[in-house]
Amino acid sequence: MFSFKKNVWGLTVCVVLFLAFSNKKQNLPDKNFISFVNPLIGSGGHGHVFVGASVPHGMVQLGPNNLTKGWDWCSGYHASDSTIIGFAQTHLSGTGIADLGDIIFMPVGKLEPRKATDTSSYAKHYFSTFNKATEKVSPSYYSVVLNRYQIKVELTATARVGLQKYHFPKTEEANVIVNLEESVQSLIARKGTLQSEIKLLNDSTITGFRHSDEWAKDHRVYFTTVFSKPILKHQLMQGVNLVKGLQARGTKINALLNFENDGKPLLVKTAISYVSEEGALLNLKAEMAGWNFEETKVKSDLEWNNSLGVFDFNSKDPLLVTQFYTALYHTQIAPSIFSDVDGNYRGANGQIMKAKGFTPYTVFSLWDTYRAAHPLYTLTDHKVADYANSLLAINEQQGQMPVWHLVGNETGTMVGFHSIPVVVDAYLKGFKVDQNQIWTAIKGFENYEVLGLKDTRERGFIPADKEPWSVAKGLEYAIDSYAVAKFAAKTNHLEAYDTYFKSAKNYKNYFDKKLGFMRGKLSNGKWRSNFNPSFSLHMEDDYVEGNGWQYTWLVPHDVEGLVESFGGKTPFTSKLDRLFTVSSALNQGASIDISGMIGQYAHGNEPSHHILYLYPFVGEQWKTATRVREVFDKFYKATPDGLIGNEDCGQMSAWYIFSSLGFYPVNPVNGMFVFGSPTADSVSISLNNGKKFKLIALHNNSQNKYIQAIKLNGKAYTKTYIMYKDIMNGGVLEYTMGKTPNSTFGKLKADWAISNPK
Numbered sequence: 001m002f003s004f005k006k007n008v009w010g011l012t013v014c015v016v017l018f019l020a021f022s023n024k025k026q027n028l029p030d031k032n033f034i035s036f037v038n039p040l041i042g043s044g045g046h047g048h049v050f051v052g053a054s055v056p057h058g059m060v061q062l063g064p065n066n067l068t069k070g071w072d073w074c075s076g077y078h079a080s081d082s083t084i085i086g087f088a089q090t091h092l093s094g095t096g097i098a099d100l101g102d103i104i105f106m107p108v109g110k111l112e113p114r115k116a117t118d119t120s121s122y123a124k125h126y127f128s129t130f131n132k133a134t135e136k137v138s139p140s141y142y143s144v145v146l147n148r149y150q151i152k153v154e155l156t157a158t159a160r161v162g163l164q165k166y167h168f169p170k171t172e173e174a175n176v177i178v179n180l181e182e183s184v185q186s187l188i189a190r191k192g193t194l195q196s197e198i199k200l201l202n203d204s205t206i207t208g209f210r211h212s213d214e215w216a217k218d219h220r221v222y223f224t225t226v227f228s229k230p231i232l233k234h235q236l237m238q239g240v241n242l243v244k245g246l247q248a249r250g251t252k253i254n255a256l257l258n259f260e261n262d263g264k265p266l267l268v269k270t271a272i273s274y275v276s277e278e279g280a281l282l283n284l285k286a287e288m289a290g291w292n293f294e295e296t297k298v299k300s301d302l303e304w305n306n307s308l309g310v311f312d313f314n315s316k317d318p319l320l321v322t323q324f325y326t327a328l329y330h331t332q333i334a335p336s337i338f339s340d341v342d343g344n345y346r347g348a349n350g351q352i353m354k355a356k357g358f359t360p361y362t363v364f365s366l367w368d369t370y371r372a373a374h375p376l377y378t379l380t381d382h383k384v385a386d387y388a389n390s391l392l393a394i395n396e397q398q399g400q401m402p403v404w405h406l407v408g409n410e411t412g413t414m415v416g417f418h419s420i421p422v423v424v425d426a427y428l429k430g431f432k433v434d435q436n437q438i439w440t441a442i443k444g445f446e447n448y449e450v451l452g453l454k455d456t457r458e459r460g461f462i463p464a465d466k467e468p469w470s471v472a473k474g475l476e477y478a479i480d481s482y483a484v485a486k487f488a489a490k491t492n493h494l495e496a497y498d499t500y501f502k503s504a505k506n507y508k509n510y511f512d513k514k515l516g517f518m519r520g521k522l523s524n525g526k527w528r529s530n531f532n533p534s535f536s537l538h539m540e541d542d543y544v545e546g547n548g549w550q551y552t553w554l555v556p557h558d559v560e561g562l563v564e565s566f567g568g569k570t571p572f573t574s575k576l577d578r579l580f581t582v583s584s585a586l587n588q589g590a591s592i593d594i595s596g597m598i599g600q601y602a603h604g605n606e607p608s609h610h611i612l613y614l615y616p617f618v619g620e621q622w623k624t625a626t627r628v629r630e631v632f633d634k635f636y637k638a639t640p641d642g643l644i645g646n647e648d649c650g651q652m653s654a655w656y657i658f659s660s661l662g663f664y665p666v667n668p669v670n671g672m673f674v675f676g677s678p679t680a681d682s683v684s685i686s687l688n689n690g691k692k693f694k695l696i697a698l699h700n701n702s703q704n705k706y707i708q709a710i711k712l713n714g715k716a717y718t719k720t721y722i723m724y725k726d727i728m729n730g731g732v733l734e735y736t737m738g739k740t741p742n743s744t745f746g747k748l749k750a751d752w753a754i755s756n757p758k
Contacts, residue, residue: 034139046643050075060157098215106176154167205226229264237255282340311683313683348402387426400417420480424483452470463522472551482500580600620746663722
């Protein structure tokens with residue numbers, strides 16, 4: 001348990017009893033799982049995680065915004081900061097680009113009038129510092145005291161509604177600023193707010209919207225807010241100018257609202273919608289008709305407890321328990337609900353759509369999450385079909401499969417069309433996704449004319465002198481093609497299978513057998529000159545957020561073919577060993593995302609995440625155990641800087657969760673999980689088909705990191721992997737651990753992990 005647990009998290013006896021009683025009714029373990037979560041892990045360093053109140057996969061992430069100072073404030077909050085400009089209804093968690101963090105409310109006392117000549121951000125006029133010791137943080141609750149005004153703020157939320165509670169001191173005026181000017185987007189050079197509006201509907205209700213050009217270039221969010229007390233006075237401002245009347249519209253809109261300070265807290269409930277103000281009001285009425293803050297918080301506690309409780313993780317080390325459940329919490333922030341309670345949502349074509357048969361979700365960081373976060377959801381999450389159907393609906397609306405989708409907008413961020421493996425994996429694992437709809441969506445991938453795919457089709461590779469990030473794109477496209485081939489084989493589209501299976505082998509066109517690296521090839525078919533595998537720029541070379549050392553291994557769908565390209569097991573293994581022992585030095589100007597270095601292995605960014613698990617494909621599973629435990633020890637800690645890179649909407653945490661269980665999905669669409677080294681003493685998993693799967697690690701500790709033997713349902717199990725279907729059948733997997741590397745486990749070729757299991 002983290003040392004500041006009492007400051008960060010506390011539940012009354014009534015709440016604990018309520019949780020225990022509810023868990024018994026729902027057949028969940030009698031544990032208060034949210035007490036194991038420390039949301040401040042990853043809020044420092046480059047973790048970029050959200051800090052505030054929410055429910056699992058909710059539309060609202062209600063939390064504080066600091067005065068933004070740079071890239072590390074992408075989520076609006078950084079552990080190094082002690083300023084607050086207000087509490088925003090929406091946030092991203094763990095991304096490398098800033099957006100959302102808008103519809104901001106800030107309680108203040110008496111303010112001096114702002115000078116007409118002051119053209120700086122209005123937030124700089126009223127912001128407050130805060131003392132970290134006053135912060136209390138849990139998944140469902142955030143509280144802090146604003147030093148400047150001595151106002152205590154409490155936050156909690158439902159899926160679409162944020163509830164705030166302001167405790168004003170008797171000596172202060174009770175004022176609230178509504179800020180539609182600010183967001184966390186100010187980190188990047190885009191236009192920001194295009195139009196916003198605040199309207200006072202009556203003495204206790206306001207509505208409005210914010211339309212902006214940010215990372216999501218057409219971001220539209222609407223809100224309806226009701227206060228527990230009447231608004232006595234108001235000032236609406238456009239820029240620095242006061243606006244007469246009850247309505248203001250423009251690019252820099254703020255409102256100053258005054259309330260009676262009668263010694264009672266002021267409650268503020270705000271519903272949002274990506275459709276309309278009327279949709280926000282509908283969400284408000286459906287999810288928060290009353291004013292009971294504690295009741296709302298308890299319901300949010302229950303949602304988190306039930307969602308986290310699908311894993312009953314046990315370890316003698318309480319810090320490992322905290323890290324596991326915090327990682328699980330981070331995987332359950334995104335994707336987030338995108339539709340109103342009536343099913344209406346804003347489509348990728350800008351039109352208002354009505355969802356039929358599924359609940360739409362957004363925030364799909366697919367370049368990251370297709371690797372492990374989405375395979376994790378297929379074990380325990382009941383919303384897998386909703387995620388897949390959301391991606392298919394986006395395809396219908398924008399004419400191609402999503403790349404990185406955010407609140408109705410295709411950002412096009414990073415490389416690959418990894419919505420394809422996500423929907424294919426969901427289908428192959430039996431989730432309710434229409435076969436014909438999938439095939440209609442993915443069969444044309446070979447004919448996309450964007451981002452180097454035309455050259456991929458015609459040449460088998462992307463020329464480095466024609467397209468940036470050519471190697472990264474080509475390798476990721478090969479993975480996507482493999483996913484289409486898997487689906488085609490399953491659904492008897494044999495001609496398409498041949499086409500896409502061939503395309504999945506295009507990675508070979510980037511492999512220089514002489515040097516043993518994936519590298520850029522020019523239009524004339526020759527290799528780019530002056531190659532250095534440790535050299536990496538961010539925008540202009542052949543890789544993205546990586547270099548030749550990391551990208552050479554990005555063939556999770558055909559490890560055997562990669563081994564063959566190296567010339568066999570011995571040169572492959574020798575090169576893989578060298579990855580972890582060569583110098584970690586990078587060139588000047590290398591991407592900041594290349595972090596978490598062991599040699600040239602970079603755990604802080606996603607293309608490296610599967611590499612540790614390649615050893616079982618050549619009969620040396622014990623080496624995976626060595627490196628996995630090294631990553632645990634070096635790069636995951638129960639502290640604010642406890643993540644070595646961007647959390648990336650759950651992927652960094654999904655790696656941790658799978659690896660804690662003792663296995664990892666190297667190939668995201670073959671249903672195979674490759675063994676590593678479990679940190680759990682035992683874990684009971686409540687699967688989404690209603691069955692239970694239990695893992696036990698005998699003699700497990702920090703020294704005993706090597707698998708000596710495995711039993712599955714009481715019988716000896718010698719393979720270095722387990723299949724999804726075996727897990728979903730339920731049962732018990734028992735590891736016997738020891739301190740000596742067991743080179744015989746998985747040594748026989750019949751027990752090696754394989755890329756294409758039958």
